[in-house]
Amino acid sequence: MNYEKLIASSVSSVEPSGIRKFFDIANELKDVISMSVGEPDFVTPWNIRQSAINSIQMGETHYTSNSGTPRIRSLIKQYLSERFNVHYEPDQMLVTVGASEALDLAFRALIDPGDEVLIPAPSYVSYEPSVLFAHGVPVPIVTREEDDFVIRKENIEKTITEKTKIIVVPYPNNPTGAILSEEDIIDIQEIALKYDLIVIADEIYAELTYGRRHRSVAEGFEDRTILINGFSKAFAMTGWRLGYAAGPKPFINAMLKIHQYTMLCAPIMSQRAGEEALSNEMNKDYSQIAEMLRSYNKRRVFLVDSFRRLGYSCYEPRGAFYVFPNITASGLTSEEFCKRLLLEYHVACVPGTAFGKNGEGFIRCSYATSYENIQEAVRRIERFTGTLK
Amino acid sequence: MDIRKEILAILKDDALTTHAMIARMLDTDEKTVDEEIGAMEKEGIIVKYEALINSEALGDDAPAEAMIEIKVEPKLNFGYEDIARRIYEFPEVKSLYLMSGRYDFSIRVEAKTMKEISKFVWEKLAILEGVKSTETTFLMRKYKENGTVLNKGNEQKRLVVSP
Ligand SMILES: Cc1ncc(COP(=O)(O)O)c(C=O)c1O
Numbered sequence: 001m002n003y004e005k006l007i008a009s010s011v012s013s014v015e016p017s018g019i020r021k022f023f024d025i026a027n028e029l030k031d032v033i034s035m036s037v038g039e040p041d042f043v044t045p046w047n048i049r050q051s052a053i054n055s056i057q058m059g060e061t062h063y064t065s066n067s068g069t070p071r072i073r074s075l076i077k078q079y080l081s082e083r084f085n086v087h088y089e090p091d092q093m094l095v096t097v098g099a100s101e102a103l104d105l106a107f108r109a110l111i112d113p114g115d116e117v118l119i120p121a122p123s124y125v126s127y128e129p130s131v132l133f134a135h136g137v138p139v140p141i142v143t144r145e146e147d148d149f150v151i152r153k154e155n156i157e158k159t160i161t162e163k164t165k166i167i168v169v170p171y172p173n174n175p176t177g178a179i180l181s182e183e184d185i186i187d188i189q190e191i192a193l194k195y196d197l198i199v200i201a202d203e204i205y206a207e208l209t210y211g212r213r214h215r216s217v218a219e220g221f222e223d224r225t226i227l228i229n230g231f232s233k234a235f236a237m238t239g240w241r242l243g244y245a246a247g248p249k250p251f252i253n254a255m256l257k258i259h260q261y262t263m264l265c266a267p268i269m270s271q272r273a274g275e276e277a278l279s280n281e282m283n284k285d286y287s288q289i290a291e292m293l294r295s296y297n298k299r300r301v302f303l304v305d306s307f308r309r310l311g312y313s314c315y316e317p318r319g320a321f322y323v324f325p326n327i328t329a330s331g332l333t334s335e336e337f338c339k340r341l342l343l344e345y346h347v348a349c350v351p352g353t354a355f356g357k358n359g360e361g362f363i364r365c366s367y368a369t370s371y372e373n374i375q376e377a378v379r380r381i382e383r384f385t386g387t388l389k
Numbered sequence: 390m391d392i393r394k395e396i397l398a399i400l401k402d403d404a405l406t407t408h409a410m411i412a413r414m415l416d417t418d419e420k421t422v423d424e425e426i427g428a429m430e431k432e433g434i435i436v437k438y439e440a441l442i443n444s445e446a447l448g449d450d451a452p453a454e455a456m457i458e459i460k461v462e463p464k465l466n467f468g469y470e471d472i473a474r475r476i477y478e479f480p481e482v483k484s485l486y487l488m489s490g491r492y493d494f495s496i497r498v499e500a501k502t503m504k505e506i507s508k509f510v511w512e513k514l515a516i517l518e519g520v521k522s523t524e525t526t527f528l529m530r531k532y533k534e535n536g537t538v539l540n541k542g543n544e545q546k547r548l549v550v551s552p
Contacts, residue, residue, distance in 0.1 A: 041547070297414050
């Protein structure tokens, strides 16, 4: 049987993730220092783990309401409003299996075949495939180092057609670490109004910003924004698979329709853990997050300064946990650079091209690993780049 | 941002962090950091910079340690301060706290052997004027000190590459 031919073209036409290739190589090598990890190196805080254990002990092993427990939604409401001045009611919210599911639902709920979706490039690897699976047309908005990797008004407007329906606004950004300023947000909101676009804001890194507080594109723009967030990054909870979407009620209801037939609900123990995560941080003035941030911040500064010292231009990221240095001075392509660094010096980074064609010339280094690991990685990178000059 | 609070948190985590690094982390200039740290040293907020040692890793060279709860009898002209001073002046006493509750002082003492600690208690501590009673408990193992877990066990397993 020709299995390949039987696979839906919307699926077979999508390339497997560029990150995957590196995974296979890195997995074979010994003493690899991995700076290619997109998840916190911290273990989920103990109070959160304990609350899930309690929940299981109490016998909470059933489905919850499709939208998520009333308590977690009311905590999310409080959290979004006190932390980001963003206001959604619990009935405008949907608790999902990771931000990943929320993104997928948003695209599926809104896209008709042929609808165009603007996606900043480089960006997180999932947006484009998710849009394609939903039979939409992803359209990249190029962002550049000179523009601090922020989507600029002119560049957005160039990409707009009558088919444009959605703009994805993923800041703080993976892989660039870029964040939006207040002016950037106003520009994006104006464009969304002018061209009648829906904003899908992936703000999963909202808690991880350095020296600036995160500003949400949904602030004062709730009625046009589907805000997506989750527990993976801020609370080091990647394995729990817990995220959420908040947005205009009709949109959330449409997403809920898909969710209730395909997922039913997010795992109850994860939701209980999420309740503890939010209520504890709100009660403690976000001190646990602040501690993680301090540790990320030091690594961030060290990495940026190291690349600059080695003669590479390096944008100073203000968010997430990635540094995105420009390695064109090495004379290598991103892929060559990463491959050689991995095979010869056992340091794993991800080539910028994994996040879009215009990621060429850059590599993504995640600093979600210990300071000692990063110091050793830099020593190896220094030896490697020394051979290139 | 409370710059002093941030500086202290950074130094508490790693006292060797350079002022230049702290300045970069806090988005300020080195001079400001120099000044703030200098001022905090002068004001006695930062007392000293010391290493956190996992004595268990020293093997046989590890000192013996004990916590001792002490009940005292302060008098009008011979208060807690005086008794405390008489206790903390002994070099064996590494820390001393005045506590609420069943007893008054809690001290941590260090010596080469348990025997030496016992001797310290009966020869020096118990007979001090104002000391009513002592209760010594020997420290068997340290798991966490000043917020740091000392013997990190199993490394967590993550995928080497993820999106
Ligand atoms: C920008 C971005 N959005 C979403 C996700 C997925 O998050 P979750 O674990 O909540 O599905 C990631 C994970 O790497 C991410 O980087």
